[in-house]
Amino acid sequence: MAVAWIGNRETLVERAVAHAATLLGSSRCPVFSFDTDIHGTRAAIALAERVGAAYDHIEGAALARETALITDKGAMTIAPGEARRRGDMLVIVGDLPKEYDGFLADLANSVPDLSERNAREIFLVGTGRAMPSFLNGAKATRLAAGKTGLAATLAALRAQCAGRKVSAPVSKFDDFAAALAAAKFPVFLFSGLTSDTFALEMLQGLVADLNGKARASSLHLPASESGWGSALASTWMTGFAPRTGFARGFPEFDPWRFDIGRMILAGEADLHLRVSTGKPAPVPKGKTLPLIMLAKTLKPVAGAAVTFAIGEAGIDHDAIVYRVRTGTLNSVAVPAASALPSAAEIIRSIGGHVSPEAGWPC
Amino acid sequence: MLTRISGGEIVDPANRRAGKGDLWIEDGRIVEAPQGGVADRAIDATGCIVMAGAIDIHSHIGGGNVNTARLLLPEQHAAHLQRPAATPLSNAGWSTFETGCLYAKMGFTTVVEPAMSPGAALHTHLELADTPIIDKATLAILGNDDFLLSMIRDNASPAMVEDYVAWTVGATRALGVKVINAGAAAAFKEDVRTFSFDDVVPSYGVSSRRIVKTLQAAVNGLGIPHPLHVHCNNLGAAGAADTAAETMAAAEGVPLHLAHLQFYGYGTEGKRKFSSAAARLAELVNGTPEVTIDIGQVMFGQTVTISSDVLRQFSARGTASPKKTVIRDGDGNGGGVVPYRYRNDFYGSVQWAVGLELFLLITDPWRVFFTTDHPNGAPFTTYPALFALLMSRTAREEAAAALPKAALALSTLSSIEREYTFEEIAIMTRAAPAKLLGLSDRGHLGAGAVADVAIYRRDEDIAKMLGAAAFVFKDGDLVVKDGEITHYRWGKALRLNPSPDKAMVRRLEDYHQQRYGLSLDWFTFPDSAIAREEPFREVPCRS
Ligand SMILES: [Zn+2]
Numbered sequence: 044m045a046v047a048w049i050g051n052r053e054t055l056v057e058r059a060v061a062h063a064a065t066l067l068g069s070s071r072c073p074v075f076s077f078d079t080d081i082h083g084t085r086a087a088i089a090l091a092e093r094v095g096a097a098y099d100h101i102e103g104a105a106l107a108r109e110t111a112l113i114t115d116k117g118a119m120t121i122a123p124g125e126a127r128r129r130g131d132m133l134v135i136v137g138d139l140p141k142e143y144d145g146f147l148a149d150l151a152n153s154v155p156d157l158s159e160r161n162a163r164e165i166f167l168v169g170t171g172r173a174m175p176s177f178l179n180g181a182k183a184t185r186l187a188a189g190k191t192g193l194a195a196t197l198a199a200l201r202a203q204c205a206g207r208k209v210s211a212p213v214s215k216f217d218d219f220a221a222a223l224a225a226a227k228f229p230v231f232l233f234s235g236l237t238s239d240t241f242a243l244e245m246l247q248g249l250v251a252d253l254n255g256k257a258r259a260s261s262l263h264l265p266a267s268e269s270g271w272g273s274a275l276a277s278t279w280m281t282g283f284a285p286r287t288g289f290a291r292g293f294p295e296f297d298p299w300r301f302d303i304g305r306m307i308l309a310g311e312a313d314l315h316l317r318v319s320t321g322k323p324a325p326v327p328k329g330k331t332l333p334l335i336m337l338a339k340t341l342k343p344v345a346g347a348a349v350t351f352a353i354g355e356a357g358i359d360h361d362a363i364v365y366r367v368r369t370g371t372l373n374s375v376a377v378p379a380a381s382a383l384p385s386a387a388e389i390i391r392s393i394g395g396h397v398s399p400e401a402g403w404p405c
Numbered sequence: 406m407l408t409r410i411s412g413g414e415i416v417d418p419a420n421r422r423a424g425k426g427d428l429w430i431e432d433g434r435i436v437e438a439p440q441g442g443v444a445d446r447a448i449d450a451t452g453c454i455v456m457a458g459a460i461d462i463h464s465h466i467g468g469g470n471v472n473t474a475r476l477l478l479p480e481q482h483a484a485h486l487q488r489p490a491a492t493p494l495s496n497a498g499w500s501t502f503e504t505g506c507l508y509a510k511m512g513f514t515t516v517v518e519p520a521m522s523p524g525a526a527l528h529t530h531l532e533l534a535d536t537p538i539i540d541k542a543t544l545a546i547l548g549n550d551d552f553l554l555s556m557i558r559d560n561a562s563p564a565m566v567e568d569y570v571a572w573t574v575g576a577t578r579a580l581g582v583k584v585i586n587a588g589a590a591a592a593f594k595e596d597v598r599t600f601s602f603d604d605v606v607p608s609y610g611v612s613s614r615r616i617v618k619t620l621q622a623a624v625n626g627l628g629i630p631h632p633l634h635v636h637c638n639n640l641g642a643a644g645a646a647d648t649a650a651e652t653m654a655a656a657e658g659v660p661l662h663l664a665h666l667q668f669y670g671y672g673t674e675g676k677r678k679f680s681s682a683a684a685r686l687a688e689l690v691n692g693t694p695e696v697t698i699d700i701g702q703v704m705f706g707q708t709v710t711i712s713s714d715v716l717r718q719f720s721a722r723g724t725a726s727p728k729k730t731v732i733r734d735g736d737g738n739g740g741g742v743v744p745y746r747y748r749n750d751f752y753g754s755v756q757w758a759v760g761l762e763l764f765l766l767i768t769d770p771w772r773v774f775f776t777t778d779h780p781n782g783a784p785f786t787t788y789p790a791l792f793a794l795l796m797s798r799t800a801r802e803e804a805a806a807a808l809p810k811a812a813l814a815l816s817t818l819s820s821i822e823r824e825y826t827f828e829e830i831a832i833m834t835r836a837a838p839a840k841l842l843g844l845s846d847r848g849h850l851g852a853g854a855v856a857d858v859a860i861y862r863r864d865e866d867i868a869k870m871l872g873a874a875a876f877v878f879k880d881g882d883l884v885v886k887d888g889e890i891t892h893y894r895w896g897k898a899l900r901l902n903p904s905p906d907k908a909m910v911r912r913l914e915d916y917h918q919q920r921y922g923l924s925l926d927w928f929t930f931p932d933s934a935i936a937r938e939e940p941f942r943e944v945p946c947r948s
Contacts, residue, residue: 081531082936092494113476117729117742122524124736124921128551129594149922156920157551157594157608228594254719258596260734278475279467279532282482282499294498296479363531363934368923371469372528374930387936402893404493404502405535405936 044382046352048343056351060389063316063335063349064396067094070314070333072290074303076101077273077318080356081363081372083386084273085405087318088280090394093401097288097312099303100273101319105266107298109235110274110284112243119250121230121260123370126150130230130262131158132222134166135175135183136246137193137237139264146368147177147232155228164222168200169193169242188213194242201249229259235266264367269356272365272372280404307332318386320355337386354383406445407431408881413450413860416827417457419836419849423828428455430856433881437852446883450860453875456831457850458514458857460838463634463664463699464779465711466504466518466541467532469525470740473731474709474780475499477742480727481707493893505537506890511788512859512874515540515838515847515899519583519634519664520713522546524736526577527930533898534935538884540896540942542842544634545577546713548584548616549591550737552916557619558609563626568909570623576929578900578941580842581631582624583664586638586714587616590738593716600716601638602651613638614655625659627903628947630843632660632697637669640717645669646682649689656695662841665701665778666690670759674815679752681816683759687766690773697841698767699774702760702791704783705753707746711780713738721745747783754812756782758805764795765821770832771840789872795825796867843944844899856881897942 047059067073067090075098077087091098100106112118121130127150139147154161165183167175169192174183188199189211199209203216204223213219223229233246246261253259265271274284281287283296286303299305306312316335336347339359343350356362357375360383366373394403408430415426429436429444465471475482482498494502508516516536521529521543533541547553547570556566570582588611589600595607605612621633637652639645649669653661663669672682690698707726712718715732718741722730726746733739747753760782767773779785793800798821805813813819825833839848846855858878864870873888884892914925921927932940 085535089493110476113473113731114479115729117477117731119732121734122736122739124524125594125734125739127922128920129734153922159608227596258594260732274476275472275528276531278472279501279535280494282475282503283479284476294500361933363527363930366927368921369524369927371525372531373927374527374934376931402493404537404893 048350051343059349059351060392061396063393066314066333066335066348067397072312073314073316074306074312075316076303078269079318079320079386081272081276083318084276086387086390088277089404090390092289093394093397095289097301099285100270102267102270103285103303105235106270106274107286108240109265111240116244116247118247119260120263123262123368126230126262128157129155129228131155131160131162132164132226132229134168134229134231135170136231136233137169139232139234140236140266143264143367144177148179151178151181158227160227166219168196184215184218186213186215186219193237194239194245197242197245197249201245201252205252231261232264233261234264268365268367320353320386337389351389352383353386353389354381359383360385407442408446408448409444410448410450410455413453413455415455415850416831417850418828418832420851428850430881433856435850435852435854435856448876453860453862454827455860457835457848458859459512459834460515460848461513462517462774462838462841463519463776464516464785465520466516467501467536468518468521468529470711470713470742474711474742477729477731478709478744501532501535502537505539507786509538509877509884509890510873510888512877513539514857514879517542519544520546521577521579522735522737523573523577524928527934530578530898530935534937534940537893538879538896540899542580542899544581544583545573545579546583546585546738547573548587548620554591554606554609554611557611557615563622566619567623567626568906571627571903572905572909574901575903575905578898580899580901580944581629581634582620583634584617584620585636585738586716587613589638589716594734602648617655621659621661629901630947631841632662634662634664636664636714640668640714643671643679644673645671646686649686653689653693653696656693658695660695663696663698666698666763667701667760670763677751679755681755681759681762683762684766684817687763690767697772699776700760700763701776701778701782703747703756704777704787704791705747705749708780708783709742709744711742713740715739715741718743749808751809751812754808755815758813758816758818761794762816762818765823770829771837773833774838775834789868792871793867798822798824895937898940899944900941901946902943903946
């Protein structure tokens with residue numbers, strides 16, 4: 044099975060690795076984008092340091108909103124297991140990733156065993172018109188403040204909870220208030236898919252207010268599991284979340300400057316290394332850049348200078364991944380590993396070629 | 406490879422060795438001087454003090470809450486000047502890579518992360534594995550988890566509690582057990598806002614005292630070398646000295662370690678109802694031989710408090726500087742991150758004085774441990790300055806001169822003459838920690854010990870001397886020379902490995918299936934997950 048190509052020509056992995064290393068070595072401003080497991084992320088960040096690259100997750104925009112919520116405001120959050128066992132009132136805030144429907148269905152249709160109420164009431168804020176399919180028949184009450192958006196609805200909700208008058212009151216507010224009064228532990232579910240950062244901050248303001256009198260928290264369901272996993276690894280390795288760059292030899296965090304999509308569009312980047320082990324994501328538009336592609340593919344990726352076929356983390360090889368069901372990193376063992384190399388293996392080989400004498404951190 | 410370190414002044418209290426002499430290292434171990442042996446490498450330690458590598462028993466260096474703090478505060482840790490490429494990623498400010506390098510430069514070779522949430526053990530160990538040079542270890546947190554509280558409520562047998570503790574320690578690769586504000590995190594989930602030693606977690610009817618006593622007995626019964634590591638209730642509160650005193654009294658002859666005692670050393674005297682109660686606590690420690698403590702010294706400046714005491718962190722939200730916090734209700738403890746600036750105002754000065762009083766009034770250096778509760782009292786990078794304060798009364802007087810008189814008037818600090826000797830420093834930071842943790846292979850310079858050696862060039866300026874070692878060896882590798890990293894390597898995580906009881910594993914499997922809808926596999930991991938060669942080293946339990 045072919046696993047490496049230079050242009051359209053199949054080649055030995057070692058030659059493709061050497062060629063990728065040469066391209067990286069001569070690049071003035073390389074950018075990395077990835078969607079990979081923890082060890083793939085660690086290898087990519089180590090390589091980024093070595094070649095002075097900036098890096099981001101493939102779902103960088105949603106991830107940046109989630110990290111910005113923490114860096115700008117902070118949050119009150121709850122572990123998913125605790126939300127399942129204690130959340131007797133669930134408030135779904137904005138859009139949640141489709142991938143979590145199974146988890147959400149389990150949540151909506153199970154009983155909180157640590158709550159004396161032994162039932163859940165469900166509310167929806169700014170989730171679109173249709174009832175989400177994960178509810179699976181479970182009853183839910185929709186809250187809206189006229190035709191205003193999510194942030195405005197949350198602001199109205201917060202004001203009304205604080206006993207203030209608002210011009211556009213929230214529909215079914217009395218139901219919401221009654222549920223809050225009865226609930227032992229309301230949990231608000233949110234994700235960075237919600238494109239309004241102000242709404243995320245407003246939600247945290249509401250949760251903080253509620254904790255003045257009783258308990259409540261929020262369950263963060265990251266827009267991308269691999270994105271949040273990479274954010275964790277990036278943070279312990281460099282001190283910073285993705286959208287970090289090594290242009291000056293040390294890590295600098297700048298969510299605007301190191302937005303890889305922006306760097307490509309603006310013509311700042313001159314080489315793109317992309318790691319995509321899950322569903323293939325389109326390459327950001329812009330000036331056509333030399334591309335080093337790591338993907339689960341049977342053929343060379345069109346237009347790529349170098350392509351490596353890699354396995355999918357947790358499917359083709361054992362992996363460490365962030366899981367929304369536990370809210371932390373989990374080990375995934377596969378019964379039988381495929382012959383495809385992991386992203387980490389290929390990136391490590393490239394790193395060894397770039398500067399063979401230097402120490403490698405992972 | 407045979408290494409001879411010659412001409413230095415050996416300070417090795419565990420082996421009662423003090424004075425000029427040679428030290429020999431062969432490969433990774435310290436050896437007796439070989440008959441007519443010729444060294445492959447000669448280290449001239451003339452004018453230097455030679456000690457074992459230092460051991461930090463309580464420093465929050467990795468895991469979920471620490472990483473959340475990094476994420477919360479990117480502006481607090483802008484990266485540093487570029488260093489040589491031989492130390493990858495150690496240019497990063499407040500990264501795991503930097504942590505290992507900074508510790509090594511000061512001659513620390515083993516560091517314990519004292520607050521590992523069992524559910525996040527894999528995350529914690531991945532961070533520790535990315536912390537270079539030094540060895541690491543963890544304490545697993547229990548005492549706010551539903552499984553244990555339910556067992557206590559249901560009067561489970563001590564043997565069954567031991568099985569659960571043993572499984573947790575083994576599965577999470579921990580070196581010991583910590584309990585943090587026992588019961589308070591669980592009670593906080595039920596909207597309880599203050600929690601003392603005899604308060605009861607509502608749904609379980611179980612008191613904090615009972616949780617501590619249950620865990621203390623289990624840890625002791627299992628032969629876990631490190632006594633139960635207790636973070637008491639009421640941290641930081643005026644009058645918390647009473648809580649610490651109650652907890653000490655509850656040791657009842659069985660070993661118990663109280664963490665960061667400074668944060669409980671507060672009385673309610675004076676106009677502001679906040680005063681030093683350090684002299685009282687020191688006397689209690691002196692009179693309670695089964696109790697050990699570490700200090701959690703406060704040093705002035707910006708830091709961030711990171712604690713699994715979620716109730717306390719929630720209450721401290723208003724003090725955040727800058728104004729942002731993360732508060733998390735976890736499966737057990739959860740935790741909170743509250744940035745904080747210690748100012749040399751009245752309150753900060755009382756805290757600073759309390760820590761120093763405890764250091765100086767507790768007479769037995771084998772029972773008092775050197776910590777700032779990094780980063781809660783101060784970052785560990787303040788250690789050199791803290792050593793200077795302990796070793797020089799003049800240094801203390803100079804520092805105190807800048808502080809409010811009213812604060813120091815409520816403390817005994819100015820009357821204390823004691824100055825720590827190098828021998829006492831070596832006990833407190835080497836010999837005693839090794840003994841407390843059950844690490845017989847380190848903390849001393851006897852033949853057979855791992856070759857963790859720190860060599861400091863004598864200097865009037867203690868902070869300069871102990872802040873940048875002349876030479877540091879880790880497992881026989883020369884890793885630091887003249888205060889700079891010369892060699893990158895990977896340490897191990899030290900762990901216990903009690904064998905799991907099969908019936909307990911089945912019970913836990915059922916529990917996780919029923920309560921979380923997930924198999925126990927989601928909460929465990931193989932060593933290979935760490936992706937480093939032999940990431941762990943086993944430490945035996947007492948037989
Ligand atoms: Zn601590």
